[in-house]
Amino acid sequence: MKNTGYIFDIKKYSVNDGQGIRTTVFFKGCPLNCWWCHNPESQHTEPEEIDNCLFRWNLTYDPTQRNKIGSQVTVAEVMKEIEKDLPFYEESNGGATFSGGEPMLQIDFLQSLLAECKRKDIHTAIDTTGYAPISDFEKIYDYTDIFLYDLKLMDDKIHFEYCGVSNKLIHENLINLSSRGDKII
Numbered sequence: 001m002k003n004t005g006y007i008f009d010i011k012k013y014s015v016n017d018g019q020g021i022r023t024t025v026f027f028k029g030c031p032l033n034c035w036w037c038h039n040p041e042s043q044h045t046e047p048e049e050i051d052n053c054l055f056r057w058n059l060t061y062d063p064t065q066r067n068k069i070g071s072q073v074t075v076a077e078v079m080k081e082i083e084k085d086l087p088f089y090e091e092s093n094g095g096a097t098f099s100g101g102e103p104m105l106q107i108d109f110l111q112s113l114l115a116e117c118k119r120k121d122i123h124t125a126i127d128t129t130g131y132a133p134i135s136d137f138e139k140i141y142d143y144t145d146i147f148l149y150d151l152k153l154m155d156d157k158i159h160f161e162y163c164g165v166s167n168k169l170i171h172e173n174l175i176n177l178s179s180r181g182d183k184i185i
């Protein structure tokens with residue numbers, strides 16, 4: 001468990017990151033480097049300066065300056081944002097989704113957030129590349145209601161070429177998760 005971590009956005013009324021209406025928290029940092037990355041500002045683990053980055057949570061946009069993307073936040077700060085939309089989760093069977101980047105890259109912070117959500121009876125989803133040690137899946141398995149598992153390419157060589165890493169670990173983790181239950185999309 002860890003009380004602080006780095007995120008770069010929080011998206012409200014998210015309807016494509018799991019069931020119902022959700023709040024999606026985007027973690028900073030990703031071990032992959034996909035050619036098509038839709039969130040390239042997520043890839044570095046630390047906050048960074050970037051041009052033309054609008055509509056990000058907690059970002060004061062100043063067109064005359066380069067803007068910092070990413071902030072260090074506490075579990076309480078993130079939970080405060082998640083809990084603002086509790087009525088929407090209750091009406092739609094929604095909840096909180098942790099995405100990125102790769103949320104499992106900050107496994108102890110992720111575990112703390114998931115545990116806090118479960119303590120408050122909020123449905124949890126992880127949007128993951130699956131590229132993490134199997135022991136990290138053990139840390140969060142009991143707190144995660146659904147894994148949104150982004151298996152990008154089946155062929156290992158092609159995966160390496162387009163995503164920057166082998167997919168062997170991703171396959172192994174998926175096989176292991178599948179053998180334990182059905183909470184995978």
Ligand code: SF4
Pocket residue numbers: 030031032033034036037038039040042043100101102129
């Ligand atoms: S896994 Fe997602 S965030 Fe990471 S590099 Fe690929 S597309 Fe970008």
